Amino acid sequence: MNEPEPRPSTAPRRFETAAPPHAIPTRSVPAIMRRVLYALIPAAAAYTWFFGIGLVINFAIAAPAALATEAAILSLRRRPVRRALRDGSALVTAALLAFALPPLLPWWIPALGGFVAIAAKQLYGGLGKNPFNPAMVAYALLLLSFPIHMTQWLPPRMGDIDYTPLTAIEQVRYSLFDELPPKRTVDAYTRATPLDAVKEGLREQRSFQEMSATSLIGTFGGLGWEWVSSFVAFGGLYLLYAGIIRWQIPVATLAGIAVPAMLLHMVDPERFASAAFHLFSGAAMLGAFFIATDPVSASTTDRGRLIFGAGVGLLTYAIRTWGGYPDGVAFAVLLMNAAVPLIDRFTRPRIHGHAER
Amino acid sequence: MVDVTFERYLTGGIRLAANKTASTEEPILRGFIPPLLVIGLHQHGGTSAVPIVAVGQKVAKGEPIALPGAPPSTGVHASSSGRVRAIEERLIPTGTKLRASLCIVIETDGEDRRFEGGSDEPWPESREVRIERVRLAGIAGLGGAAFPTATKLEAVAGTCKVLIVNGAECEPYISCDDMLMREAPAEIVAGVIRMADLVAAPRVIIAIERDKPRALEAMRKAVTAAGDPRLAICEIPTVYPAGGERQLIELLTGEEVPSGAYPSSIGYVCQNVGTAYAIERLAARGEPLTSRIVTVTGGGVARPRNVEVPIGTPIHYLIEQCGGYRRNVVRLIHGGSMMGYALPADDLPTTKATSCIIAAAEGEVRESFEEWACIRCGECASVCPARLQPQELLTAAAARDFDDLEALGLDDCIECGCCDVVCPSHIVLTERFRGAKRAFAEHARRLALSAEAEERHKRRERRLKQIEEDRRAAQEALKAKLRADEEARRRAVAAAVERARQRKRRDAEP
Numbered sequence: 031m032n033e034p035e036p037r038p039s040t041a042p043r044r045f046e047t048a049a050p051p052h053a054i055p056t057r058s059v060p061a062i063m064r065r066v067l068y069a070l071i072p073a074a075a076a077y078t079w080f081f082g083i084g085l086v087i088n089f090a091i092a093a094p095a096a097l098a099t100e101a102a103i104l105s106l107r108r109r110p111v112r113r114a115l116r117d118g119s120a121l122v123t124a125a126l127l128a129f130a131l132p133p134l135l136p137w138w139i140p141a142l143g144g145f146v147a148i149a150a151k152q153l154y155g156g157l158g159k160n161p162f163n164p165a166m167v168a169y170a171l172l173l174l175s176f177p178i179h180m181t182q183w184l185p186p187r188m189g190d191i192d193y194t195p196l197t198a199i200e201q202v203r204y205s206l207f208d209e210l211p212p213k214r215t216v217d218a219y220t221r222a223t224p225l226d227a228v229k230e231g232l233r234e235q236r237s238f239q240e241m242s243a244t245s246l247i248g249t250f251g252g253l254g255w256e257w258v259s260s261f262v263a264f265g266g267l268y269l270l271y272a273g274i275i276r277w278q279i280p281v282a283t284l285a286g287i288a289v290p291a292m293l294l295h296m297v298d299p300e301r302f303a304s305a306a307f308h309l310f311s312g313a314a315m316l317g318a319f320f321i322a323t324d325p326v327s328a329s330t331t332d333r334g335r336l337i338f339g340a341g342v343g344l345l346t347y348a349i350r351t352w353g354g355y356p357d358g359v360a361f362a363v364l365l366m367n368a369a370v371p372l373i374d375r376f377t378r379p380r381i382h383g384h385a386e387r
Numbered sequence: 388m389v390d391v392t393f394e395r396y397l398t399g400g401i402r403l404a405a406n407k408t409a410s411t412e413e414p415i416l417r418g419f420i421p422p423l424l425v426i427g428l429h430q431h432g433g434t435s436a437v438p439i440v441a442v443g444q445k446v447a448k449g450e451p452i453a454l455p456g457a458p459p460s461t462g463v464h465a466s467s468s469g470r471v472r473a474i475e476e477r478l479i480p481t482g483t484k485l486r487a488s489l490c491i492v493i494e495t496d497g498e499d500r501r502f503e504g505g506s507d508e509p510w511p512e513s514r515e516v517r518i519e520r521v522r523l524a525g526i527a528g529l530g531g532a533a534f535p536t537a538t539k540l541e542a543v544a545g546t547c548k549v550l551i552v553n554g555a556e557c558e559p560y561i562s563c564d565d566m567l568m569r570e571a572p573a574e575i576v577a578g579v580i581r582m583a584d585l586v587a588a589p590r591v592i593i594a595i596e597r598d599k600p601r602a603l604e605a606m607r608k609a610v611t612a613a614g615d616p617r618l619a620i621c622e623i624p625t626v627y628p629a630g631g632e633r634q635l636i637e638l639l640t641g642e643e644v645p646s647g648a649y650p651s652s653i654g655y656v657c658q659n660v661g662t663a664y665a666i667e668r669l670a671a672r673g674e675p676l677t678s679r680i681v682t683v684t685g686g687g688v689a690r691p692r693n694v695e696v697p698i699g700t701p702i703h704y705l706i707e708q709c710g711g712y713r714r715n716v717v718r719l720i721h722g723g724s725m726m727g728y729a730l731p732a733d734d735l736p737t738t739k740a741t742s743c744i745i746a747a748a749e750g751e752v753r754e755s756f757e758e759w760a761c762i763r764c765g766e767c768a769s770v771c772p773a774r775l776q777p778q779e780l781l782t783a784a785a786a787r788d789f790d791d792l793e794a795l796g797l798d799d800c801i802e803c804g805c806c807d808v809v810c811p812s813h814i815v816l817t818e819r820f821r822g823a824k825r826a827f828a829e830h831a832r833r834l835a836l837s838a839e840a841e842e843r844h845k846r847r848e849r850r851l852k853q854i855e856e857d858r859r860a861a862q863e864a865l866k867a868k869l870r871a872d873e874e875a876r877r878r879a880v881a882a883a884v885e886r887a888r889q890r891k892r893r894d895a896e897p
Contacts, residue, residue, distance in 0.1 A: 042732050042733055042734035043703065043712070043733045044731060045718055045729065045730060045733070046718065047728075047730070047731050048729050048752075048753065048754075049729075049817070049821075050725065050726055050727055050728050051726070051804030051807050051808060052724045052729070052745075053725055053804070053808050054752065054753045056809060057809060057811040058759075058811050059811045062811050113759070156760060157759070157760045157762060158760035158762050158812075325762050325763045326763050328763075330763050330764075330779075332769075374779075378795075379774045380774065381646065381773060381774050381799050382633065382772065382774050383643045383644055383645050383647075383773075384645075384646050384799070
């Protein structure tokens with residue numbers, strides 16, 4: 031009974047379909063990782079200026095080790111290798127590890143670090159699945175396994191006139207062949223970091239003010255370190271500006287360090303270092319802007335990020351002040367990583383249209 | 388006139404490239420009649436209308452061809468004059484998906500002859516009769532869902548705190564409301580006042596996004612001219628999805644519509660500006676809803692513009708009206724670029740839900756669907772207007788953990804697509820959540836089935852037990868009866884023996 035319909039002037043056209051939304055994504059993982067690496071460049075330049083080429087050597091060794099480990103484990107797991115390598119996360123891990131390691135090390139330590147970092151990620155299922163910050167797992171393992179090597183810090187290239195720093199070539203020779211200039215030992219070059227020296231000094235009943243006058247401490251933080259920290263913070267501010275990290279974690283972490291430091295320093299300025307010294311020495315800035323902000327192992331809710339950051343800061347301060355290590359960022363981050371599932375669960379925001387739970 | 392500029396922002400939401408300029412350069416094209424109309428009878432989430440015409444019958448423009456089914460439903464009318472060629476099931480685009488619906492196919496005669504048999508009194512006095520008139524006239528929400536307007540009005544009649552008129556039009560590409568507000572502000576405002584009277588709303592807010600300065604200006608003038616103290620114009624920030632019903636209510640009032648409930652439950656009702664225009668055309672001129680403004684745009688169409696389209700126009704005729712396709716067209720989208728869905732072919736008809744047709748060119752829409760792993764960056768959560776945690780929903784959906792999905796508020800996902808756009812891992816989140824919702828519904832259906840089966844089993848057990856008990860009781864009763872009978876027999880025998888004995892004794896006595 032139905033009649034045939036008139037043909038349209040053109041035949042109906044068929045189209046491929048796809049699920050909405052059709053808008054093109056605005057961000058990508060490789061772009062984020064690339065920007066994190068860019069943000070580290072000013073700090074890397076400052077670090078190299080003050081402490082020599084060690085950072086570059088460490089990165090040059092840790093990065094291929096990390097990439098090779100990633101490729102090896104991915105092919106063992108029968109997962110696509112090239113796409114995962116292109117995401118840039120292994121390079122970021124290697125860069126953060128290189129920043130955490132002391133600048134004067136035999137080659138196998140950063141190599142082992144690169145391997146451990148990626149293994150610590152892949153054993154949990156790869157990018158996005160690892161509960162712990164890969165670079166900090168590697169750093170903590172190396173620190174516990176090779177405490178002597180891992181405390182071979184160099185003094186900044188300023189201040190001490192009697193000190194002849196190693197040239198770039200000498201640093202490379204030490205790293206690759208364990209060779210130093212004739213008749214010199216490693217101890218001739220290494221020095222305690224300002225954090226370490228101040229901690230020792232306080233334990234020996236020297237006052238913080240007295241140490242402030244020495245060449246250990248610069249204008250507001252550890253000598254040399256204050257500049258490296260400032261450039262790290264500068265890179266971190268770029269990440270904030272670019273929308274790659276959010277303010278909650280860095281602010282809470284820095285507050286977690288600064289608030290107790292300020293209070294205790296006010297109570298007893300002799301026995302407790304100042305907040306500025308804490309913020310601008312060691313890994314405080316790196317931890318606050320680049321390590322605690324690793325999205326995979328940090329909390330994902332706004333309130334959770336504040337709690338997570340505050341925890342990292344407070345634990346860092348506690349370990350520095352009362353613990354057995356001069357710096358505590360790595361352990362603080364790892365401890366707070368373990369608390370993330372719990373924090374996330376209890377800080378989920380109220381869903382639209384639901385009553386407060 | 389109250390004129391408020393809102394600076395408050397939604398929770399979540401994103402700013403998107405509007406892509407609305409191309410389609411707003413020319414006025415609305417009117418008077419277009421396609422050679423064929425395919426008018427769906429089931430264009431919304433309610434029930435289908437019931438056809439009242441026969442194949443071969445001549446129909447006039449505005450003549451009812453189907454009556455509303457059980458509420459929520461609306462009448463359907465011939466969009467132009469012609470002859471009914473077929474009544475058959477076809478695919479039609481509704482607000483969220485394609486659906487097989489009974490359709491009335493009309494071959495038009497180009498005369499656009501108007502139906503004369505309508506009511507003499509288009510806008511009667513009584514509220515109930517008016518609402519019935521709205522239902523019969525086929526008026527449906529023209530924001531994109533085509534939900535029967537009468538049902539929505541009934542739900543708040545008398546309890547309405549604020550009538551919200553939605554001219555936000557937050558979704559990229561769509562500009563039909565913008566153009567209508569520029570060209571027919573007086574009719575829209577008149578329709579708004581009629582709706583406010585209908586639901587006895589003490590206040591009316593007309594919300595328009597800031598990126599439509601010309602629409603805002605025209606509407607401000609029309610509201611001032613109307614001089615109704617209930618009306619207010621609100622300029623709201625341009626952020627997607629500010630025009631979503633729940634988001635708009637939150638933005639304007641700070642109140643949230645409870646999860647799973649309708650806005651009417653807290654005294655609000657949202658109506659699209661196009662719907663207000665349709666009401667005015669019904670009330671002032673007795674015209675049922677036979678056309679709507681459709682934005683035809685995208686890099687794949689030669690002449691993007693807005694067209695007043697008779698309902699049921701096959702899309703290829705509409706594209707022809709706009710200069711045809713460009714060579715680089717890759718996708719045809721029904722709706723905007725965020726919530727609209729891709730059509731498989733262009734011979735599908737338009738419906739009351741067709742606000743926009745995008746002929747997308749290469750590079751204009753997402754074509755690669757390669758993903759990286761989720762890095763838990765939480766961007767998705769920060770843009771989610773429902774304040775969900777998409778990264779956790781993703782894990783729960785992959786694990787088919789229905790308890791978790793429920794706790795994480797899967798049902799509260801409005802499928803706006805913001806999370807997909809900001810995800811650096813390019814994970815197809817919204818489509819996964821749609822899939823999870825379907826799986827959840829299936830899971831709930833199975834749960835209900837198994838609960839029902841268990842109940843049935845329990846009833847059977849009870850029944851069997853009852854039968855067994857009854858049987859046993861009957862047996863006991865029978866046994867008791869037998870025992871009683873036996874006893875009686877024994878007693879009778881004993882009595883007989885006794886009697887015999889006595890008789891013997893008596894006989895023995897001399």
